[in-house]
Every structure is written in C-alpha cells, then in structure tokens.
Amino acid sequence: MEIVAIEGKAFEQLKQRFDDFTRQVKTLCGNGRNTEKWMNNAEVCGLLQISQRTLQSYRDDGTLPYSQIGRKCYYKTSDVEALLNQAKNESR
Template sequence: MEIIAIEKKTYEQVKQRFEDFSRQVRNLCRENQDKEKWLGNDDVCGLLQTSKRTLQSYRDNGILPYSQIGRKCYYRVSDIENLISQSQISKEQQ
C-alpha cells in the first residue's frame, strides 16, 4: 500500500472542487430529470404494437432514433410520439 501525503491547503482545494463538481452534476440531473422520459425495447414494442424484429428494423433504417448503453437500447418518448404521428399522417394520405 502506497501512502501519499499532501498539504492541508491542497487537500481542501481538491475537496472544494469535488464538492462544486458534485453540486453541478446534481443540478444538471435535477434540471433534466423531468424533460424527457426514456423507454426500453419491451415498452416501445407494446406502444407501437410491433415485434422486436420490427423495432430492430426501425433502428437499422434510422426510422426511430435511439441511444444504447451496453447492449440495451433506449428510446425517447418524444421520438416515439413523432413516429406515431408520421405513420398516422401517411395512413391518411393513402
């Protein structure tokens, strides 16, 4: 185990910077918390009444934007609402 000694003044500065950073992250999270909701594959398939394969096709063809964390895909509710609106407009035009 290695021990590193630093001056108290340096420690206090590092501690203050970390506290400031933590506060900024909390504020950003709080501000964005209610702005946009995200759904997983199962929820989106249920809303759109499609299979997981169709949802994969939507992703592959750029029809439905998504974000991926690890192996899991997430979709913004606003993007799903736009897709539903667009599909309703195309049905009305036919």
Template sequence: MEIICIDKKTFDEFRTRFCELEGRMARLCHSQEDTDLKNWMDNQDVCDVLHISKKTLQVYRDKGLLPFTRIKHKMFYKPEDVQNLLESSYHPIKRKP
C-alpha cells in the same frame, strides 16, 4: 464593507422564508431529474406501445426511423421520438365527396 442591522423578528422571518424557498427549489429540481430518467423507454415498452415485434423495432433502428441510445447491450428511446414516428406515419382517411 457595509453592515446592516435588523431586528431578530425580521431576521427570523427572512430566514424561515428563505428555507421554504430553498426547500421548494430542491423539490422542483429533484422531481425534474427523476422525471427525465423515468421517461426513457426500453425495447419492450416501445414494442408494446407500437404493437410491433422486436425484429420490426430493429428494422426501424437499422433504417434510422427511430432514434435510440445504447448502453452496453440495452436500447433506450425517448417517448417524443416514438410519438414523432407515429405522427410521421399517419395517413388520414380521405373521403370522396
């Protein structure tokens, strides 16, 4: 084993910078975890965004048009999947020349 000696001032500065880096990493990881869970949408959120009824949303699920996750009796949807449904159903207006 090799032992390296450094002066106290250098060690304290290194320790301070390391603690700051550790704090930043913890905040980044924590905010990413929170963001992922907050983004999930429930039935009401999706109905509000798409301006559809709960029955229509059920039809979308039954036909496989909108992926979902079920936990007990509650459905959850990823915002990206709702956006993909909107984009796949987009029909631009074609104007005659």
C-alpha cells in the same frame, strides 16, 4: 477538533464563492435540463404494436433514434410519439 476564527468579511466572501459554485454545479448537472422519459424495447413494441424484429429494422434504417447502454436500447418518448404521429398522417 480545531476551531478557526476568521473575520466576518472573509466569511461572507467565502460564503458568496460557495453560492456561486453551487449555482454553476446546478447549471452543469441538470438544473433546468430536460428530464424526458426513456422507453425500453418491450415498451416501444407494445406501444407501436410491432415485433422486436420490426423495431430492429427501425433502428437499422434510422426510422427511430435510440441510445444504447451496454446491450440495451432506449428510446425517447418524444421520438416514439413523433413516429406514431408520422404513421397516423401517412395513413390518412
């Protein structure tokens, strides 16, 4: 193992740069980012009490936004809640 000696001032500068870098990484990688829950098809169908086919129609016509990873679709909880609220308001 090799031991390297550096001046205290150089060490403090190095430490400050590392702290700045850490803050930047946290900012870019999610410190303070939205951590909203995502739902899968089965969860959305159960909550909305709709069939898979109706959910497909909602995706096709843009009624319910979604994200797709591979062959699986996911929905933001807030989008599903907004759709529920919209349906409640229309039924009044």
